[in-house]
Amino acid sequence: MTRLNRERVLRAAVALADESGIESLSMRRLAQELGVVPMALYKHVANKEQLLDGMVDTVVGEIDPPEPGSDWRGVVRQRILSARRVLLRHRWAYRVIESRTGPTPAVLEYLDSMIGVFRDGGLSVDLTHHVMHAMGSRLLGFSQELFEASGASGGAEPPGPALAQRYPRIAELAAAAAHDGDSVVGGGCDDQFEFEFALDLLLDGFERLRVEGWSPPGRG
Amino acid sequence: MTRLNRERVLRAAVALADESGIESLSMRRLAQELGVVPMALYKHVANKEQLLDGMVDTVVGEIDPPEPGSDWRGVVRQRILSARRVLLRHRWAYRVIESRTGPTPAVLEYLDSMIGVFRDGGLSVDLTHHVMHAMGSRLLGFSQELFEASGASGGAEPPGPALAQRYPRIAELAAAAAHDGDSVVGGGCDDQFEFEFALDLLLDGFERLRVEGWSPPGRG
DNA sequence: GAGAAAAGGTGTACGGCGTACACCTTGGTG
DNA sequence: CACCAAGGTGTACGCCGTACACCTTTTCTC
Numbered sequence A, B: 001m002t003r004l005n006r007e008r009v010l011r012a013a014v015a016l017a018d019e020s021g022i023e024s025l026s027m028r029r030l031a032q033e034l035g036v037v038p039m040a041l042y043k044h045v046a047n048k049e050q051l052l053d054g055m056v057d058t059v060v061g062e063i064d065p066p067e068p069g070s071d072w073r074g075v076v077r078q079r080i081l082s083a084r085r086v087l088l089r090h091r092w093a094y095r096v097i098e099s100r101t102g103p104t105p106a107v108l109e110y111l112d113s114m115i116g117v118f119r120d121g122g123l124s125v126d127l128t129h130h131v132m133h134a135m136g137s138r139l140l141g142f143s144q145e146l147f148e149a150s151g152a153s154g155g156a157e158p159p160g161p162a163l164a165q166r167y168p169r170i171a172e173l174a175a176a177a178a179h180d181g182d183s184v185v186g187g188g189c190d191d192q193f194e195f196e197f198a199l200d201l202l203l204d205g206f207e208r209l210r211v212e213g214w215s216p217p218g219r220g
Numbered sequence C: 001g002a003g004a005a006a007a008g009g010t011g012t013a014c015g016g017c018g019t020a021c022a023c024c025t026t027g028g029t030g
Numbered sequence D: 001c002a003c004c005a006a007g008g009t010g011t012a013c014g015c016c017g018t019a020c021a022c023c024t025t026t027t028c029t030c
Helices: A006-020 A027-033 A039-045 A048-059 A073-090 A094-097 A105-120 A126-140 A161-166 A168-176 A191-211 B008-019 B027-033 B040-045 B049-059 B072-089 B093-099 B106-122 B124-141 B159-164 B168-176 B191-211
Strands: none
Touching: A006 A027, A006 A048, A027 A039, A048 A073, A048 A094, A048 A105, A048 B106, A073 A094, A073 A105, A073 A126, A073 A191, A073 B093, A094 A126, A094 A168, A105 A126, A105 B159, A105 B168, A126 A191, A161 A168, A161 B106, A168 B093, A168 B106, A168 B124, A191 B124, A191 B191, B008 B027, B008 B049, B027 B040, B027 B049, B049 B072, B049 B093, B049 B106, B072 B093, B072 B106, B072 B124, B072 B191, B106 B124, B124 B191, B159 B168, B159 B191
């Protein structure tokens, strides 16, 4: 077995999280996967937090660079959808990114580049600032649902009529959602459509503000 | 000391999380706070997951009911801002809510009632469905930033010029943000303004779609 | 090539966690 | 008063992250 290094550790960690879920990624389990004693990992990452940081950077590094185009909205759109594809490959990643206390270098670079697209598209510094906030985690392709789509709903809750009676509006929505009965928000829907619906709504809103020459309200 | 019950346990848990942060909420610590042995808690909650579920319901129960009004946007806006105030009182809550695998009863009730406001406001079932998705966690007052505002940035990163050189666009934005130098996204900004900016952008977009009689694109 | 120094890997151990399980204590009911 | 269910206890297990001291291997220098 060749020697360990930081990159091998990170790649193994990402692979392990992809396969077994983030909750089963422990230093001990990762070490075992690498055929090494747990403490060996600490020669390559300072601690578990830094391991997670490194995993985030690995994943964010998979996002395609922006493809230059004349329409800033198209460039943003394409890149965010690329980010989304990456996040769908690594379903644990959005939780980990959100759990970081600060942005990692790869994320900073990504954000910097995104800001560049907005600025080059003609949005003022102020508008870009608020736009970045408004996009929030959507910038990285999160759909930020309230709950994981579908999934085992855990509780032994009666599946149909009882719920429909207690939450009639939810039932109405669920019934209307394309496929058959689904969980409250997310299950049975076309997640990709939902993501793009919200993304385009926001991008259109930004464009409208740009055209109107939006400027921040006076302070105070 | 009076006897324990589920509600006392939940209230103590919420209080402990408020004071010491969610990361220091352990069954053992909570038991100690209640002057009881750890295993005593398990007579009132099945396990830690269910404790967290209960905490979520407690917090969501603090959100004001909708104040009826003629303008659906106003009703939604007011209620979401109430949710946001609650979430700001319990800063650990949004993380816990996101970590739940399924919605709890209080959350279901909240969502149901929110759907009612949209429907009564004249949005079609389909549009309401997508609107709920588009709002995502914003429905509960999350600003869903990429990272916690400000906070100790952990790393010994040089604060100013070096970062500005590597991430010039970020630096430009940061410089323009009202107050002095802040972290990438969040610090030094008026979070409340940012939240309302995005919220109103979305609500305005929804209203526009409603007026235009939006209907879902044909399938396939 | 010899030897030192740096880098990488090991073994043991500690304090924390959630919680299973068997047990005791208490308060309310017949 | 006896009983029994509900509530509280004590012990123990198997995880976790990681500090610390140690050994081994590689790499660098003369």
